[in-house]
Amino acid sequence: MIIGIDLGTTNSACAVWRDGQAQLITNRLGHVLTPSAVSIDEGGALLVGLAARERQASHPSATVTAFKRYMGTQRTANLSGREFTPEELSALVLRSLKEDAEAFLGEAVTEAVITVPAYFNDKQRKATHRAGELAGLKVERLVNEPTAAALAYGIHNLGSEARFLVFDLGGGTFDVSIIEIFEGIIEVRASTGDNHLGGEDFNELLVQLMRERFGDAWGTAGRGDDALYQKLREAAERGRRAMSSDSSAPVRVTWLGETYEAEVSTADFEARAAPLLERLREPVLRSLRDSDIRPDTLSDIILIGGATRMPAVRRTVARMFGRFPNTTVNPDEAVALGAAVQAGLKARDAALSEVVVTDVCPYSLGVDTARQLPNGQFETGLFSPIIERNTVIPASREHSFSTLQDNQKSVLFGVYQGESRLVRDNVEIGKIEVPVPRAPAGQRLDVRFSYDVSGLLEVDILVAKTGARHSLVINDGLAGDPSTLEERRKALAALKTHPRDDEANRAAMARAERAYENALGHDREAIGMIITQFQGIIDAQDPRAIAAARDQFHAALDRIEGESYL
Known part of the structure; x- marks a missing residue:
């Protein structure tokens, strides 16, 4: 059995495609949302979900949340003296979802489609993939969250042509994708975002407000005590949610037997949030530029992610586009439902036989190069994109490079992902050293990148002078079936013809x-x-x-x- 999973920063959910539709799976408490929280109780037992989240304020040293923000990094969390990586914590959440799904469905769950922010880089995607494997799941595919939401929204609109923007502001990340539907095809035209912008950042504004109001009373605890900070985080989350429907809300925390409360108006909160709201604009503009689509040609602006419930966010979106966004899609459930649709596609369900989904490469992929300056010196570490961001995938592109020095023995190509001019500001995902014959500078090397929807990147390099070919395969972390990998490589081989x-x-x-x-x-x-x-x-x-x-x-x-x- 294969299911779809939305592994979120704040909450996670899973769903299954059956009887011709996507269906949310309830957990052991009867809820469709499971908090992405892990805790260890006094007896050493592991708690996941709501039971863990409820201990966040009372047992901060034994509880952790929002670890999705650190996927792909070396950061660890210490819970009651035990170290956990972000992927290990994510694996615990995924295992809990797997067990709930098995109880709900009455059969073993062995495979999953897991969603990730569209702007997750290679390291973050591989960490998510490892988390799925640690949870005992064969990860069939990682799907971008806005693409999943588009599936949930668009699966009922396949008979008509539509073009819409998915605005996804979750607990820890922000994504924007532009989607087009025509003739049964759901095509992603552009994806961009900000991996460090979400509801948690808006909560921090209220935490800071409380520290300003009561810092003198709290002393050093107000600046560094983790127990107080976790209480403030919880109070901020409650206050922010209350302001989604009220003109003001109390932010209340009890510390050392005394209650501290600040009534915060929505207007004051939004004034403090202005810099964060401004950061929402650039990814939207970039997605429109990259897709070469005018805002007035969009059929809808779809809001997903719990943080889009904030009136300030909805007003910001309305001002950007000069119209109100579509709020009919449940922002907490759309991604999980779309993941289930993708799971149905992977399972080749007959009801989805006419559906085709395409996606784009969210980051540019390229190599490090150097150039000779007029004074004869070399500037190294320059990024040369080969497959540019928002290229429809699968894709294959070829660029030519030349040796820079006479009698050069080899060329070392570093493979990078990102948008910065200098490779040091991008993410290195591989490297390959290619021997070249001793000859005058200017010997040509043709470098081809071929990339598929599952994150498989093949680098093929042809040394023009000798005809020698060298290759590097950069996988997405799929350790699984070699035959599956070979099938993906064969599919890419069909693309390796220059236009x-x-x-x-x-x-x-x-x-x-x-x-x-x-x-x-x-x-x-x-x-x-x-x-x-x-x-x-x-x-x-x-x-x-x-x-x-x-x-x-x-x-x-x-x-x-x-x-x-x-």
């Missing part, structure tokens, strides 16, 4: 070359210009752009020489 060698493009270029030979004067000059333009688009290797340009290419030739015929 210039595609039959349709070769036919178009052959037609243009013939037309150029037949034409004279201004017509010949015009044909030469459109050939140059089309070659430039082919070299950019974007299939969508190439297909559109090829249609325009033929239309331009039709105007000059008449329609082509068979």
Whole structure:
């Protein structure tokens, strides 16, 4: 049995696809949401979920929450003298969800589709994958959270064409994705976000307010006591939630037998939150730029993630787009339901046989390069993207590089993920050293990246002078079935043809070359210009752009020489 899991910062949930629909799974307490919290009680027993979260304020040294924010890092949590990594803590939550699902379904759960923030990098995704394996699950796929939400929203709208933006502000992360639905295809056009912006950051504003109000009474405890801080976090969360429906709310904490309370108005809170609200704008603008989509062409703006319940967030979104966002989707449940749809697709459910889902690469993938400066020195550590962010995947792209020094013996390519100009500010995910024959500088190496929806990256390097080929496979952490890995590699192999060698493009270029030979004067000059333009688009290797340009290419030739015929 395969299920879909939303592994959240604040709460997690799971769902199953059966009887032609996605169904939420209730836990042992009858709730569909399980707090992402872990605690160890006085007897050494492990607690997960609501029982753990309720101990956060009273037993801060034995309880931990919000560990999803540290996935992929070396940070650990100490619970009653025991060290846990973020993926180990996540595994405990996933194991609890697995057990609840087995009790609910009455059968063993062995596989799962797990969601991750769209802007999670390679290390964070691999950590999530390891967490699933530690929980005893075969992780069939990691799905971006906005993509999952789009599945939950779009599965009932496949008969119509729609284009919408998913605005996902959860407890610890913020994602934006633009989705298009047409002819049974759910296509992600762009994804971006901020991995360090969520409801927890808004809670911190109220924690800081309380420290300002009562810092003198608390003394040093107000600045460094973890027990007091956890009480403040809990009070801030309650206060923020109350302000979602009221014009003000009390933030109340009891410390050393005395109660401290501050009545906070929504207006004051929103004024403090202005810098955080402003940070919501840039990912939205970037997603619109990357997808080349105008805001007025969007059918809907879909809000998901519990933090989108804040009126300030909803007003901010309304101001961005000049209209109210769609709030009909349950922000806490949409991602889990979409994960279940994806699980149904993986299980090849007949009800989903006509559904196709595409996604994009959330980060640029490339290599480190160097360049020679006018003074003869070299600037090293420069990032050269090969597959740029928001490229529809699976994708394969090729770039050429050259040796910089005479008699160079080898070239070391570091493989990086990110957007910064310098590789030191990006995430290194692999490296490969390629031997080259001793020769003058300028020896060409063709580097091809091929990337699939499950996170498999193949790096193929051709040394032009010798014809030698070298390759590196960077997996997403799937240790599983070698046959599955081989299937994915075969699927990528079909993409490893440069667009210039595609039959349709070769036919178009052959037609243009013939037309150029037949034409004279201004017509010949015009044909030469459109050939140059089309070659430039082919070299950019974007299939969508190439297909559109090829249609325009033929239309331009039709105007000059008449329609082509068979």
